[in-house]
Amino acid sequence: MMPGARCRRKRKLVEGSDLYRFVHGKLVHLHWSPEQIAQRLRLMKPDDPSAHVSHETIDAAIYAQPRGGLKAAMIEALRQAKPKRGLKCRTAAGSAMVPESLRIINRPEEIEARLVPGHWEGDLIKGAFNRSSVGTLVERKTRFVILCKMDGNGAEAALDSFTRQMRRLPADLRKSMTYDRGSEMACHPELARRLKIDIWFCDPHAPWQRGSNENTNGLLRQFMPKRTDLNVASQTWLNDVANLMNNRPRKTLGWRTPAEAMADEIVAFKSTVALDV
Structure with missing residues (x-):
């Protein structure tokens, strides 16, 4: 190896691996967030670091996907449309109804x-x-x-x-x-x-x-x-x-x-x- 050269870290989320299939299934089909997936893996296999992956790694793997339907589906699964919060405009029952x-x-x-x-x-x-x-x-x-x-x-x-x-x-x-x-x-x-x-x-x-x-x-x-x-x-x-x-x-x-x-x-x-x- 040339002086100063760095070893490239082996990717954990390799397409086709068991870990990849677990992450992909939970994300796309069950709509789990990357953090939920990462923490659940730690709970399931606390003594097996090779089965752990951070939510940052999951995020990076999604956006590193080649452009196409799979990438679009995974990005879509990340989206949580949060409604704008404010005063709800509904007819209130009022204090007369509530003892x-x-x-x-x-x-x-x-x-x-x-x-x-x-x-x-x-x-x-x-x-x-x-x-x-x-x-x-x-x-x-x-x-x-x-x-x-x-x-x-x-x-x-x-x-x-x-x-x-x-x-x-x-x-x-x-x-x-x-x-x-x-x-x-x-x-x-x-x-x-x-x-x-x-x-x-x-x-x-x-x-x-x-x-x-x-x-x-x-x-x-x-x-x-x-x-x-x-x-x-x-x-x-x-x-x-x-x-x-x-x-x-x-x-x-x-x-x-x-x-x-x-x-x-x-x-x-x-x-x-x-x-x-």
Whole structure:
């Protein structure tokens, strides 16, 4: 070797390798971010550095691809269309609908601290011209997502949609829901009665009080852009989208997925019940 010459580092992401196929599959088909992929690899194979790759390396490998359909697909998978945040222009239900006792300030500390599962945050994602909606529910401790097909935008549609999907949960995993003051929650007393849950309401114009749900709604826009007619979205398709979200590793969960976190909670609950019998 000539003096001063450098050894070129061997590329980790070589097309056709197992590592490349893993990264490509998670990025293009499951819509994981480079950071989620990198951290998940470390979690899966903590003692095998050869199976690790940084998110910077993944980014560089994508843009180093030759121009063509594969490169375009991988770059497209990187894009998260983040909606502009601002004051939501929706008809507010107002304080007249929300008794003082149901304000979020009175919500138990165990919900705020995310100590136990079963406490949900809810909202609607609106479609084109606000003429269609999808209900979104996020469990506060595990970040598990449920999507609800809506047959309209009003309070009765929200009542039926949330009831239908939440009744599929074990009773111990539906303890409460925290919502904003949108008019679609005008039937909240009936929803609480049907599901035997507590419903808490955020302060006006305080979306950060449902932070997990707000963040999830932003990520869901990757699948449901603002100009989409959500009336055509079937519950089966919404379940597929929720499944993708629930199988993405999350930093806040130590790079476990919401599905894994929820499964752990269910196992722990069953173990507790068995001990009590």
